Amino acid sequence: MDTSRIDARELAPTGVLRAAINIGNPILANLNPATGQAQGVSIDLAQRLAGLLGLTLQQVIYDTAGKSVEGVTGGEADFGFFAIDPKRGEQIAFTTPYVLIEGSYLVRQDSPLTENAQVDHPGRTVVVGKASAYDLFLSRELKHATITRAPTSPAVVGAFLETGADVAAGVRQQLEAGAQEFGGLRLLDGHFMLIRQAMGVSRSRDARQAAFLTDFLEDAKASGFVAEALARHGIQGAAVAPAA
Template structure:
């Protein structure tokens, strides 16, 4: 694709493309237990972008979505990977989505809850990862249940169990893995939201940067690169977003 219309110095003012990577979302990124190196779909996309621009890549690693958003808005990183959300949109200019991820509820085996509609009731507590897309969404949508915040998305189920809360909310694949690890847990059918994962830059930057990144991602989807990255990293349950 044509890169002549993007000001590389404006996008990467240090001369290096700094990509914010959130390892709290196992669908997109994580740390290799053997090497400690970041790996995943968002890393693959970052490398593709850096190669296209002819720039060196620096991964700026964060363990939560909230820290990743702050890193981009405060200039610690040039681009990031985020779930599209109107609250974040006050600080982040998003691209179109490249991956769709389900957000689901998890409960104990003996819980009386049988469907998503029963969660939002007085006296119930839902645990979410602090500043995650699920936190932002449920903070707007839940009118009766109380929200409790775990320090990060991977800590949601352990916090849920330790505190005796009624429901855990998060990435369906993470909850499924935790249910197998801890036992005595089950997921409610379906999903309470679909996360639209996108790239983004600080809203204070030139709007042309988000537009360029949108074209880059649309090309990555159309060429099959995003689908191949999901397959390469063994990601199930996430889908490539439709073309814009």
């Protein structure tokens, strides 16, 4: 990939490439229980980018997507990995997506709900992770059900059980893990949204930076790097986004 179109100092003005890493989405990043270090597809991409630019990578770790957005817009990090959303787009300039992830609903085994369309009814409560892509999407789309918010996405299933809510919403794989851990739960078929994961920089930065990162991701997809990273980390249910 040609990196001559951008000066590394533009993207990393401190001299170190600072990547906002959200460990609240285990499809893309999580902490290795043995080492305590972050690992995952987003870390692999950040390391690849730093290597191309000849820079040292610094991981700036956050436990929620909302904090990750604030880190990039507040100047704590140079770029981050986010679900594309129009509300976030007011502050973040997104690249094209590199991974597609399903957002799904989880209910109790004896719930009368059998399909996604039945969720949005008066009197029903849906638990989501605060400021997650699902929170932003469902806050716009649900007209009748009530939304309650867990502090983080990994805490959604626990909050769902503790509060007696009707539905939990989030990353399908995360909900599946919760269903296996606690038992007596099931996922509704299909998905209520398809999440497009991208990279992004603050809109206060030069537009050429987001364009450069888009080229970087398109190259990573075309070369097979993203698919190989998903396979290497054993990620199921996430697909490489089509070429732009």
